[in-house]
Each structure stands twice: as C-alpha cells, then as structure tokens.
Amino acid sequence: MASLNPLSSPLDLRKAKHLLRRATFTFSKEQLETFVGMTATDAVNSLTTASANVLPEPYDPLPTSAPDGYWLSSTEHPNTFDGQGRKRAHITAWWWYNAINQVSLKHKLSFFLHTCFTVGKDSGVGLSHFFYDHIRLLDFYALGNIKTLAKKITLDNGMLDYLDNTQNNKNNPNENYAREYLELFTILKGEQIGEGNYTNYTELDIQQAAKVFSGFKKKYDRNGDIDSETNLPIGYINVNQHDTTNKTFSSAFGNQVIVGKNTASTILGELDDFVEMVFAQEGTAKAYCRKLYRYFVKSEWDETVETDIITPLSQLLIANNYEILPVVTTLLSSEHFYDADDSDATDNIIGAIIKSPLQQLSEVCSMFSVSFPDPSTDALRFYNNFFLRFVHNIYFKAAGMELYNPDSVAGYPAYYQEPSFDRNWFSSNTLIGRYKLIESLIIGRNTITPNANIYAQLDTVSFIKNKIANPSDPNLLILETADLLYPETIDADRINYFKTFLVDEGFPDYYWTGTWNQYINDDDDTTVKTRLDTLLTAMVNAAEFQLM
Known part of the structure; x- marks a missing residue:
C-alpha cells in the first residue's frame, strides 16, 4: 500500500541525496551533511523559507561602450532597448544564478509552475521586460497559491502576448x-x-x-x-x-x-x-497533483498510487484552497517519496528520473564548486561569455532543452509526452551536449562546438582534496565520490572499472597512493590532475549520474 505517512526514520545519505536533488537545483556535500540525520519533515520544512534573491536584478553588459545595465528598472519605454533576445537570455542567467545559490524549494516550484503555465521566451512572450515580469510572477507564487496564480496569469503581459x-x-x-x-x-x-x-x-x-x-x-x-x-x-x-x-x-x-x-x-x-x-472541479486538483507527482517522484504510476497518493493529495490541495506547500511538503516527507512504503524492488523511486539538462548543469556546478565569473563584479564574462555564449546558446540546445523556451505551449515533452516522459532528455541527439559539459568545464573551453573560452573552470584536484576523506586510497576515493554523485552505492565491479582511470590495469593500488602522496608533498598536481580529469569525466558521464 502506498503511504503518505511521514517517513519515521532519520535521513541517511541515500535519502538526503534523493531529497536534495528532487527539491532543489543546489547539490553540495555540505548541504547533504546538513540533511543527514534530520527527519524528512524537518528537512523539507527547512526548504520552504522564502528569502530574497542573491542576485536582485539582471544586468546587460552590452554594448560594451555604453552598457544597458539594469535596463529592467529603467524609466525608458521597453521597446527602446535593442538586443531583446540577448536580454531574455540574461534574465534566464539571473534566474539560474539565484536557483543554484539558494537551498530552497522556491526555484524547483517556480520551474514547476513554468511547466504548468508555459510561455516561450523567444516564441511570443514579447519584450524582455514582459518575460522578466512573467518569471517574477511564477517566483512570487512558487510557495503560494496556484489558484491565485491562475487568476493573475491572465493579466500577465507576457502571457497575453x-x-x-x-x-x-x-x-x-x-x-x-x-x-x-x-x-x-x-x-x-x-x-x-x-x-x-x-x-x-x-x-x-x-x-x-x-x-x-x-x-x-x-x-x-x-x-x-x-x-x-x-x-x-x-x-x-x-x-x-x-x-x-x-x-x-x-x-x-x-x-x-x-x-x-x-x-x-x-x-x-x-x-x-x-x-x-x-x-471547484475535482479534476483540476487531480491534474495538478499528477503533474506534481511526475515532476517530483516518477513519470508513471499504477492504480494503487492513484488511489493512495494522487487522490489524497488532491483532497489536501482542495482543503487548503490550492495552497501548494501543504501538498508538496506532505509528498516530499512521505514514506512513498523515499520508497519506504513497500518491498517491491521493481518500482524504485530513488534514481527513477532522468535529469534534465538544467538539473545536470546545476548539479555539476554546485557539487564541484565550478568557478565562473561573478555577475556582480564581472557581468560581461558571466552574462555574455559564460552563460549566453556557452550555457544558453550551446549547452542547453545541444542537450535538448531550450531554457524557458519549449517547442510548444504544451511545454517540455519530458513532463507530458507519454510513454517516454523524462526519457526524452536522453537520446542520440542530446548525448554530445550532456557528455561534453563536464569536459568543457574541466578544460575551460567549449568542446561542443568551436573551441572558445567559456571563462569557467572545474578543478578536479581541489574537489578530491577538499571533499573526499581518503583520496590516497583509490578504492575509497572512487566509492566516496560515487556516494556523492550517484543515487545508489556502486558495487565492486564498478569500482574496479573506474579505478582503471587512476591505476593502469595490472598495477597495484599503491601506485595511485604514491602518486597522490607525491602531489601532497611537492604540490605538483600534473599527474594527479590528468588522472582525476579522466576519472571524473567518466563518472559524470556514466549512466548512474544521468539519474536522480
């Protein structure tokens, strides 16, 4: 029987990873350590506090001779500004920067509302000002009332257009x-x-x-x-x-x-x-609860879930006059969400969703502490070089997701198109974009298309040195890294496979131990960096990392 009863046991690492991935766009070792040992209810409640954005407003650093700057708060008429497509992209950069810098349900729910009340930022929403107002409207009601949003959206200028x-x-x-x-x-x-x-x-x-x-x-x-x-x-x-x-x-x-x-x-x-x-129709409440289930839990379910999870959640939504938080916090705190309500190994929820390109980018950047320009102090390189030219124009498109610009008003196929649903994110057409993300960030150059500087850097050596407790032992290094990156613990065969990137086949483990200790002693990371670059590229591009 599927159960919405709160999970009674404290979160272990496996369940903490599950919650953090599903509920936020921020995924770090430090936050995982905060969640481990908490009750599910307390952990979820900690994510519901609304706070001001880290980055208050988007900025346009172009044209370089006289930047439009904070054009959205200008008193000039919206249609006096050039570069509207670029500016809409800068707004998505602003939204993403806030999403990966705040451990909050707000941004996951704001994007959920985008999948419900879809607009295409480059296919009819109009000037960048109206897209900005639209995004702020979704953010405003992300922790609030769906029904009120459904009224307000009708007078939203972007939606009207x-x-x-x-x-x-x-x-x-x-x-x-x-x-x-x-x-x-x-x-x-x-x-x-x-x-x-x-x-x-x-x-x-x-x-x-x-x-x-x-x-x-x-x-x-x-x-x-x-x-x-x-x-x-x-x-x-x-x-x-x-x-x-x-x-x-x-x-x-x-x-x-x-x-x-x-x-x-x-x-x-x-x-x-x-x-x-x-x-007032029960069908409306059920429609939203099915969407929430598909977004947070898994894309398909049986009649038991429909009866024991969807229907009670829809009744809760109606009882709370369409306030979204009571439903979401109940779901994310439940035994069902953590797959703790049955013994059926075929219906696993943890690791059941293929990550979107947005989730993939956000996890990589937050877990590996990727260094990229600060939008407050280096706006040109953040907005234009890193986000617009690489993330927005190259990575997202190659990975099969145009952020805030789905192909149609139906939205992204991953959230509605059966029978594939989230499997739509992963295909022969999107592999290159997904697989070359980690490579581009490690090299600091766009390897998906022509080799331009992306002004971002993933330092594999620093990650292993600062985040992994036993980096000199190749087996423990791989196991600890996998425990951070993957939904489930890997077995000995996978450890041995990944170990070949650190220790040449046929050589004993102490070859890596000696190499690591030598780096610690002389601070020359040339050899360990080469090995760790290839290891972490392989681990991020492995099937296990595509799932959450």
Missing part, C-alpha cells in the same frame, strides 16, 4: 488562451467522449471562456497598472472590447452561468468567478 489574448475582442474572439487554459494550464481534457466533448470540458466551454477573457490587453509601457499583491506590472481591461453578455457553461461545470459585467473592476470579478468554477 504569447497566446494572443491581447487580440481577443468581443466582436472578433480569439480562443487560443481559453483553449490552452483548460486543456493545458488547469483541468486538462480528460477522455474524449463525443464530438467536442472532452469529459472535463467541451468546445462550448472554450467559447464561453474566451468571452470571459475578452478585452484583456497587454500594456506596453509597464507604467500605471501595477498589481497590488505582487507589485508587478500587469495588462489592462478594455471595457469596450469585453463581451458583457452572460456566459453559460456546459454540464461539465454544472451548467453554471457567469453574469457578464461592464466595468473594469466587475470584469475582474467575472474572471474570479470563472477561475473559481474551474478550480
């Missing part, structure tokens, strides 16, 4: 946003049971929803209309373009009638009535 709702008028309806709102963002379709009837809603409901959303417009200058709760710029309501008639929904929504309104404030009330109607 991305799904064309700014063009939705009473005499010229545009159903794009209404369709995706029901099909992808909230209740989802369900099984098709007839022409235009998808169980959870009908084509009639899409038409009526489009009328509710009519007249909601993008505001280009970001001045004047500020949301009182989030303090973020929002769009506006053109009352003359809003359909003021009553909206009658299908039996899927109990034939509810939403009374049409004719002032800006009452039209917001109309939106509120619509969202409340959608979120």
